């Protein structure tokens with residue numbers, strides 16, 4: 153067991169606290185990672201502000217990180233002390249139905265309740281009580297103890313303070329385009345939300361050589377980020393009707409619509425903006441219990457598809473090193489996504505800036 157510093161939420165809507173917590177040594181099949189950098193992700197904000205009410209507290213946030221293997225538990229053969237790793241919030245057993253059919257993000261070996269490891273415990277305590285972990289990895293901390301399948305070894309000549317973002321926002325956004333939707337060259341694409349995930353959908357679409365890339369957001373500063381990453385048109389939905397504008401830009405609607413926000417209205421608009429046989433890919437997660445309304449009448453005749461994308465349909469062992477190579481070759485801009493860096497002690501300020509829409513991506517550097 154070690155004592156370390158971590159940023160935690162004691163109860164929803166309260167400021168983040170940085171305090172000393174206890175972390176267990178790795179069990180069989182686990183590793184302990186010294187965290188180098190940890191991205192500030194919108195899904196953590198949902199846990200902090202109480203909109204995902206099923207997430208328990210107190211909890212250490214952070215679902216996007218990278219670090220160096222510090223301790224290796226029994227039975228771990230593919231990692232050793234000193235290896236560089238990007239953390240994955242989707243551990244996988246390698247043997248269940250979904251793992252062997254190439255969809256490891258749906259691995260069936262997981263805890264019944266959220267914010268715990270597969271055996272139902274968390275390996276962490278604060279003031280003698282169970283401390284929960286967001287997104288398995290709980291990366292807003294100095295160390296984390298995780299299943300070895302959540303630590304994906306990468307080459308050690310790329311900066312961990314940059315490639316940490318591959319662990320959630322890059323994988324989720326770029327993966328939605330390349331893995332989930334498999335957007336072909338020249339396709340018309342629209343994206344709702346130009347936050348950390350949405351900007352990666354934009355650069356994924358640019359990487360896939362999509363034709364028109366139309367980005368919808370409510371904030372002009374975010375639309376400006378989107379243009380930097382390859383948007384060909386931007387629409388401020390607070391002043392302009394996106395459905396009408398997309399129809400007039402594309403005539404028949406878009407072939408692919410991606411929703412990278414948790415607003416149900418955005419899902420409805422994306423659906424209405426599709427061309428016949430188009431696909432709407434939902435990445436964002438609305439609040440607990442929220443419903444989406446789409447007209448039942450229009451589904452059959454238009455042959456439109458509504459589908460989800462979870463973690464960019466990641467196969468992390470293949471995709472993380474692949475994203476690292478795209479970064480090295482200059483095809484994926486990760487440095488440009490990071491517009492603010494924070495110390496772990498300033499985690500609360502990082503979440504304030506995220507909630508205020510000031511971040512393309514913020515990162516906590518230990």
Ligand SMILES: [Zn+2]
Nearest residue numbers: 193195215320
């Ligand atoms: Zn995330």
Ligand SMILES: [Zn+2]
Nearest residue numbers: 245248251259
């Ligand atoms: Zn599995």
